[in-house]
Amino acid sequence: MQEKKPETATKNPKKANLLDHHSIKHILDESVSEIVTSRGYVEDVRMSNIRLVMGTIIIIIALLAQFYKKKFPENRNFLIGCIVLYIVFNGLLQLIIYTKEKNAILFTYPPAGSFTSTGLVVSSKLPRFSDMYTLSIASADPKSISANQPVQFTKSVTQWFTKDGVLVEGLFWKDVEALVEEYAREPKKSK
Structure with a gap:
């Protein structure tokens, strides 16, 4: 089943600053997310929610330390506790990002x-x-019996952008859809 790309993509072309690699990566990653979700995959936002909750806890700890009723000599132990909690929660947040997310742009x-x-x-x-x-593209649970082998491609971004920095979406969609289909294909069973 082939999904059509949205009509809005042709009206508002995606344009990147070709001198800014973050701009190029952002546009490509955004397009990849659109393509994968248009193929029937629903985004799993649990990891984002965990990061938001952890960030909120860190901000609350910092605000408590800043606006505690007592002044410095009297609130020394409270401040030390807040600093320790701040470091612990920041460390946990960085550990989650480093071990779970890595370079992930989408979980489904x-x-x-x-x-x-x-x-x-x-x-x-x-x-x-x-x-x-x-x-x-890899399985969210690589140890599962239904997990397929990871697939990937490496290509130059110059083939997807015009000299003005406009993304040629048709070419990019074709490459990404081919990769999604390659992942979804049933592995050949050996006899």
Whole structure:
């Protein structure tokens, strides 16, 4: 089943500053998310919610330390406790980002009506001072029996952008959809 890309994409072309690698990566990552979700995958926002809750806790700790009723010599132990909690929660947040997210731009649930029980983790890399964009698709639960082998491609971003910095969405959609189909394909069973 082939999904059509949205009509709005042709009316408002996505334009990037070709001298800014973050701008290029942002537009490509945003497009990848659109493509994968248009293929029936629903975004799993649990990891984002965990990060938001952790960030909120960190901000509350900082605000408590800043606006505590007593002045410095009297609130010394409270401040030390807040500093320790601040460091612990920041460390946990960084650990989650480093171990779980890595370069992930999208986590998904399995598509509705699918036989697989795992969603996708879509990751991308665009190293600084390089034009080579790497897109990877893997299972959200690689140890699951229904997890397929991870797939990836590495291509130059110059083939997807015009000299004015406009993303040629048709070419990019074709490459990303081919990668999603390659991941979703049933692995050949050996006899």
